[in-house]
Amino acid sequence: MTAQLTTPRRASARRTSQHRRREATRSGFLTVFVALGALVMIVPFLWLIVATTYPTSEIFTVPPHVWFGDYFWQNLTTLFQSRGFGDALRNSLVVATVTTVIAVFICSAAGYAFAKFTFPGRNVIFVVIIASLALPSQVTLVPLFQMMVELGWLNTYPSLILPNLAVPFGIFLMRQSMSSVPDELIQAARVDGAGEFRTFLQIVLPTVRPALAACSIFLFLGQWNDFVYPLVVLRTQDAYTVPVALASLQGVSSTDYGALLTGTLVSITPVLILFLFLQRHFVAGLLAGSVKQ
Template sequence: MKSRSTGFSRLAPARRRRNSILLTSGLAIALAAVAIPFYWLAIAATHSSDDIFGSPPPLLPGGYLGDNLASLQETASFGRVVFNSALIAAIYTVCAGAVCTLAGYAFAKYRFKGRDALFGVLMLGLVIPTQVTLVPLFKMMAELQWLDTYQAVIMPNLALPFGIFLMRQSMAALPDELLDAGRMDGCGEFRLFCKVVLPPMKPALAALGIFLFLYQWNDFVWPLIVLRDNTSFTIPVALASLQGVDDTDYGALFTGTAVASIPMVIVFLALQRHFVSGLLAGAVKE
């Protein structure tokens, strides 16, 4: 018996070492798969179109970044486009965040007739293809004379089903006794929401903010439909307009894509500590 236990003890470190090597190798491969496209994007942004498609392709930074930025500004008024995207994404994140948070709180903590049925209907929005609603929404924007305006891009998706679902699941884990104690102390409903409900929801709010910002920042189809003037374009629409039938300035296109990626990385890095915990909030019940 002693010899068998000694054999197992000798095998255990070797097995752990092998598992560690396999895990490290897998993580290294995954990191390379994620990092290489970003590296190639950054490199291509500093080269001309001829260099990008040269053989062999460039692997080090070039000297065309300034020319690409100038071409981007000349052909797409890219400074104005970045401002449009930033303003729309910021307003949308704040307004949609408020709508989703209030709706999630109502579904999680208020009891009213038809609540579950209404929530079920709302969740159907997660499975209905977006393309189904494009024509009715476009007609609605045209009747309101909102075409080619910021509100046409922002308003239709304020009550985002996934955002409401995320906040409802997070707030369901908030103890009802905490809310009852606040009401007994004379706290009004709005003050109760701001002072008692929101502070524990910071991780969920961070996750919601990341999702809403990236959703709006990367949205292409709907802004393409309702925005007509190139001075009101968002970044995805402006970048798509650079692709011609016969000629495309890929240097400028890669540069614009690289610039468009910077705010997404900054937002995610700033809120990444809360992201995972926010997504898991409410997933486990005690």
């Protein structure tokens, strides 16, 4: 009897051991794959950092440099003093920050309306907003340019900020997040005498803080990296944003790659700081609304 019981136990233990070995092997392969992917992505970034410490004549040497040089401050001085990159950095910070703050509020308010209110044409309007995501930005380039000309806003901050205050993706993201806010919470606030605006600011927005962080990162990154539209509406160098200023560093016959790569490194620093500051909310914000309670 004991032998009959021992045999199934041994078989079960053997299967458990085989399963654990398979899981360990699968986990090992996945770890190696992720490590290789991370290496492929981080090596160009490391090369960028190293290249900014060398003059243009030494950047593309073979074999490439693997350690830092002593030319970083010269490249930085050339970038900001000779190329006027400080104006571009200031313009991009002002435009991206103001646009992100206002656009996040507008997208949140629109998402709240679509998620928690019932009004005629709600679904049709939302479908139209989602369908506009498939519309290439180049299609609206000429109409926007004509509007800026008629308003006299060429080469100004409003020409860069106003067209990007209602972003369809931001509205979609916030609507999905607002859908997960319990209706009972909103009803309780209304019963306690809170108006709709106060309920939205003090009850709903703190609840969807992760989605706000994710939306802020997406909107800031999109505005910071926008190149074609600012290139069309900006006329003078002192009004350039960072992408346009970086493009202007490329000459017809020669290019100062030391200044160009240093400008690239400087341009990605604000985005990295923003992401590091909001990273703990980022994944939670992307998953907001995916699970119904």
